[in-house]
């Protein structure tokens with residue numbers, strides 16, 4: 201305010217060392233005072249109320265001893281002050297003087313006071329000689345303190361420096377002029393134009409803070425892919441580069457027929473029990489499957505056919521129409537394979553509606569050379585499945601399956617193994633082993649194990665097999681068509697890749713959004 205008032209009165213301030221700062225014990229010319237001035241100038245500058253230039257000089261400042269003299273007087277003056285006037289009291293002895301003014305002032309001050317002819321000896325003590333004295337050292341200190349220099353000149357300053365009462369220092373001072381927003385009011389500028397200002401008209405007289413175009417904006421938040429989706433994207437691209445087409449997997453709800461019966465899973469199979477599968481109560485039933493296909497499927501189960509003896513167990517229509525949450529994506533594969541075989545069944549097929557295959561039609565000739573309607577196909581899916589599992593660190597009631605299906609004439613187990621070797625090596629898994637296994641819908645079946653270098657052991661990474669004729673032939677596929685398939689979970693490779701050992705870190709309410717947002721891209 202002082203600066204603004206002076207500018208208002210005089211137009212400029214040529215030297216801030218001349219200011220008298222209210223409420224400040226420091227003289228304005230002191231460096232401490234100029235630092236306060238600089239703070240005020242910077243804040244006024246930011247509002248463009250002033251402009252200023254800084255200047256640098258060498259100025260003198262008091263040492264602690266100099267400051268003491270400025271307050272209490274010089275040693276010699278204090279000695280003089282401690283003595284009685286001549287004939288007006290008992291002379292003061294040296295020990296007594298030391299008591300009165302302290303050891304240092306007594307010894308240093310006594311010599312100077314003598315030299316100045318301020319005191320004289322009387323008996324074994326001292327009395328005043330001069331009636332009045334001029335304590336020029338104290339006056340010099342006060343002058344240096346307030347102006348940073350002495351009018352009497354450099355010799356005295358040099359002497360005071362030698363006596364370590366003053367030191368020379370760099371000092372800043374300023375010249376100040378009015379800025380473009382000069383006003384004597386220091387009211388804080390407005391940062392926002394408000395509706396109130398507009399209605400009251402206050403905007404006309406308000407001062408507004410300038411936009412700071414260099415300010416960094418607040419960080420914006422955005423969506424990010426979940427690690428599972430990142431790995432899904434990579435596995436999807438492996439399938440696509442191997443010529444696979446993606447199957448539609450939108451129906452989480454399937455019937456017992458498509459999830460199990462069509463896959464030649466016996467109706468008495470434990471996987472179909474409520475402990476393993478979630479059944480729907482509302483609606484509880486699906487529509488009946490296509491009658492002819494249904495009949496063939498139920499016959500193969502009950503009595504056999506296509507070279508099979510079947511399960512020879514009672515068939516229940518009830519089981520086929522139960523609605524359930526699909527327990528594997530092989531249910532979707534069954535739908536697609538049934539669709540792929542439509543032409544073989546003699547049904548007319550919309551070319552665009554047929555599952556795509558990357559193999560040319562010329563390779564589709566049946567052994568007789570007659571087009572039996574079969575077209576090879578390479579299909580994949582990556583989607584959610586549901587199982588009534590006991591939840592623990594590695595199991596949830598829902599997870600994702602990755603599934604690949606290849607249909608062509610005369611495929612062998614070697615084709616399946618070869619395919620999986622390529623597929624897993626593209627996933628970064630070079631060492632794989634296969635172990636005989638059992639699935640109701642594949643024969644032979646193979647479990648896939650991968651060597652895990654971090655765990656230093658073989659871990660199961662997938663399940664596979666050649667689909668049974670009991671499943672394929674009722675769909676209408678010609679006898680020489682083989683279909684092989686493999687499946688794996690999406691969660692396991694994701695957990696391994698991101699070093700996660702508890703599934704609940706990946707999914708559910710304990711997931712850290714930050715960790716999800718910051719998780720790096722996978723390294724396939």
Ligand code: PHE
Nearest residue numbers: 528530663664665685686687
């Ligand atoms: N459906 C099997 C599973 O859930 C995986 C699989 C798919 C096996 C295709 C063989 C063929 O584990």
